[in-house]
Amino acid sequence: MLFHDLTRPGTDEIKVSDDSLLEIEHVTMRFGGLVAIDDLSFTARKKEITALIGPNGAGKTTVFNCITGFYKPTVGRVMLTHPRKGRYYLERMEGFKIAQQADVARTFQNIRLFPRMSVLENLIVAQHNALMKASAFSFAGLLFMNRYAKAEKEAVERAKYWLNKVGLYDRADWDAGNLPYGDQRRLEICRAMCIQPAVLCLDEPAAGLNPRESLELNELLLGIRDHEGVGILLIEHDMSVVMQISDHVVVLDHGRKISDGTPEFVRNDPTVIKAYLGESEDEDLPQTVKNDLARNAGKDV
Amino acid sequence: MKRTILSEFSDIPLDRGILSDRLIGKRRTKRLRRLGDNQQYNGGRVAYFLQQLINGLTLGSIYGLIAIGYTMVYGIIGMINFAHGDIFMIGAFISVITFLVLGALGITFVPLALVVVLLMAMIFTAIYGWSVERVAYRPLRGSFRLAPLISAIGVSIALQNAVQIAQGARVKPMEPVIAGGLTLFTDSNNFDVVISYLQIFIMVLTVVLMAGFTYVITRTSLGRQQRACEQDRTMAGLIGVNVDRTISTTFVMGAVLAAVAGLMVTLQYGVIDFYIGFLAGTKAFTAAVLGGIGSLPGAMLGGILIGLIEAFWSAYFTIEYKDVATFGILVLVLIFRPTGLLGKPEVEKV
Structure with missing residues (x-):
């Protein structure tokens, strides 16, 4: 598979590299006392499908809203490296200009x-x-x-x-x-x-589709990635879609990032399993073992 | 012809009620009716009917032009712009002022004067429309629904009083600019069916404007953006439409059409005052509701219908109750068909 999949399983550091498209840096979003996103950082890279998953209420749509200018993050930076135009700091831009100048496109959970x-x-x-x-x-x-x-x-x-x-x-x-x-x-x-977006943000595109339509959607999205070279940021609950097409998965729970890596890595990440399925017996594994698990999962690819 | 009647009155200060009636109502129909009464219009029914049809269409054109401003603004931001009638009044005043200035400059060639007046009225009224939106409505966007409505009523009162202070409360007479007309035919009772050149001018200009306007809305990028904002403002912003600018443009377009209507009223009735916006505005609003508020063809249709209803009511019943008839229609529409003739009911999505 792709080279970077091997190099960065589960790392938390932010790499500013040439192929980064959208960098979310230490973004926190508070609504009064409620913290919807808590110090979230991740990078979506060019020509990749980055999936954002997490249980209900994890703050995925809030992340989208911060990217597309619906909300201004309380703290943090949202930086877009446009492949044709240069850098944009989306958190400072007026709502419609994010689409007009920075070419960020978005779809909604409920069709609009x-x-x-x-x-x-x-x-x-x-x-x-x-x-x-x-x-x-x-x-x-x-x-x-x-x-x-x-x-x-x-x-x-x-x-x-x-x-x-x-x-x-x-x-x-x-x-x-x-x-x-x-x-x-x-x-x-x-x-x-x-x-003609630089980044395409899709909020649950497979919701309500039957399996055949869902497969067609997968092909469409892969086509957009491969032929148009557009980076896709995807929120999805349908794990079959996520696991099949994404290059990179970021898992959120209660507004925090709990895992970040290849689909295989996050699938086997105990913290992810815990967030989705509740406590498991592995919960008290020492940190070293967890790290080993992570490393192994990365090498599985 | 009707000028003679108007000039009898034009230097007498009148009280509000009569004035509004006299300005907006069809003096002419009353006069024609009197004429008809004398002849007991036995054989003249067809001719009489045709004359009322012409009068009604002229009046309806004016209402239609104003109604478009109401319906567009309602469509795009869901509020009734109660100041729109006063924007129309401002258009009328700017027309009169420009005519006077041109007269002072010695420009009396009528087509040139008309074009200049039309342009000046459009430009200045557009500035008013833009400013009103910028000052009174935009800061309230995202506030509760009633806020811009109340603000609009405030703007309406403010504009009326500003004009009253600046221009005085007396009516402003205006010399007839386009005189004469065509006698279409004369029936056996010597009843002339006349269409004045002014009425032709009004109807042709209305048709041209409405056609141009429909083209802009349906075929151009600007119109597509306006329709996008109308249907889903948030989404329009997300595909990069500058929603604020589109809304401002809508106000400007509405104001431009109202300015043309203002010029038409000035030419047709020859007198204006600071209060004409209220009644004309309310009737145009009725027209917009009758046609289905939010629908452009509806506003045009509603305007024509209200004009016809008013003309025929004045002609066959009592001119004193023509406003009652018009607003009775508004009540009936609101009770029995709140979406209007061409409006679409709002579909609740589940």
């Missing part, structure tokens, strides 16, 4: 398409930045007809590309709200991809 717009329009509205620039914020749109028409054509082409990819091309004119559930999920991912 624009239900009364057509499927195609849903994808084109996501590309409004290029269009607005081409039309000089619509005012000069009439004067630069050619430029605008060209930009619009590109936007439609990109939309078509993604529609073809997920098999929704025939339904391009449907109102998005009328699509079946599984199609809406895929369309939401398409819309996020039309932003």
Whole structure:
């Protein structure tokens, strides 16, 4: 497998390397007295699928909200190293600029398409930045007809590309709200991809999908990683999805990171097992043994 | 023709009620009705009906233009912008002022003057619309639902009083700019069906504006962003739409249309005062509700319908009760069809 999987099983130190995409550094999020995220640090790397897992209420969605600007972290830094544009400190940016300038795309646990717009329009509205620039914020749109028409054509082409990819091309004119559930999920991912994101944050994309749709989703996500080179940050409860497609898993419990490593590593990590299944008899294992377990799990790959 | 009636009154200070009635209501229909009464309009029914149709469509165009501002703002931030009627009033005042300035400068070529007045009214009213949103509504976004509504009522009162102080409480007369008209036909009772050039101007301009507007909303990137904000503001922000700017643009667009309506009222009725925004605004709001608030074609349809209802009520029943008729419609719609004619019911997602 990949080289870095061997080098960093379960380490807590933050490595600033060239291939890091999103670095969460010592992020704490408090709501009054409630600590939703407690001193969380992890790194998502380019062209990798990083899964964020944990029991209900572990703070996974809060992490997403901190990344996408819904919340400003109480403490900490969220740094994005954009492959094309350079560095952004997301915790300092205004909400919509995170998507507009830093190219962070996101989907939601409950689908949030624009239900009364057509499927195609849903994808084109996501590309409004290029269009607005081409039309000089619509005012000069009439004067630069050619430029605008060209930009619009590109936007439609990109939309078509993604529609073809997920098999929704025939339904391009449907109102998005009328699509079946599984199609809406895929369309939401398409819309996020039309932003041409540097990082794609998916909040439970497999929720409510049947096994076949779930497999298709896996392939779509792997395709996005391999062919588009987009880093994916994934919240998922469906362990089969997580274990099959992620390169790197971060486990949260009560707002703290309890494990971080390859899928194989976290699967065998006693602290993870404990968090999911409750106390086990291994709980009093000495630290050295735990470390051994971790090392072995890493080498299993 | 109707100018003569208006000029009889234009230098007499009038009390509020009559004034509003006189400004917004169709004096002309009353006069025509009197004419009809004298002739007992035996054979003139068709002609009379047609004349009312023309009058109603003109009035409806004006209401429709104002109603779009209400419906768009409601669609995008879910609040009734009660100051919109006063934005319309400001548009009317800027039109009169610009006409006077142009007159003083000696520019009397009517098409040029109209274009300049139209542009000035649009620009200044747009600035008002933008500022009102920036000052009175944006800071309250995310507050409880009633807050911007109350703020809007405050803005409405503030604008009325500001204009009253700055321009005086007396009505402002305006010389007719576009005179004359076409006699479509004369029936056996010598009843002329007349469409004035001004009415043609109003209807054509309305159709052009509404077509352009529909194009912007349905076909351009800006319109797509507005619809995205309307449907899910949070999500729009997450795909990088500048939601605040889009909302400001919506206010500006509404204000521009209201400014055009203000100019039309100035030309059509020849007198304005600081209070015209209230009644016109409330009627346009009725139009927006009748058409289905939040729906653009609904606002246009509602405006036309309210205009027609008012014209026909004035013509066949009593002109004194035309406002009662209009607001009676509002009550009926709210009771029996709260979503309006073209509005879609809100679907609760489970």
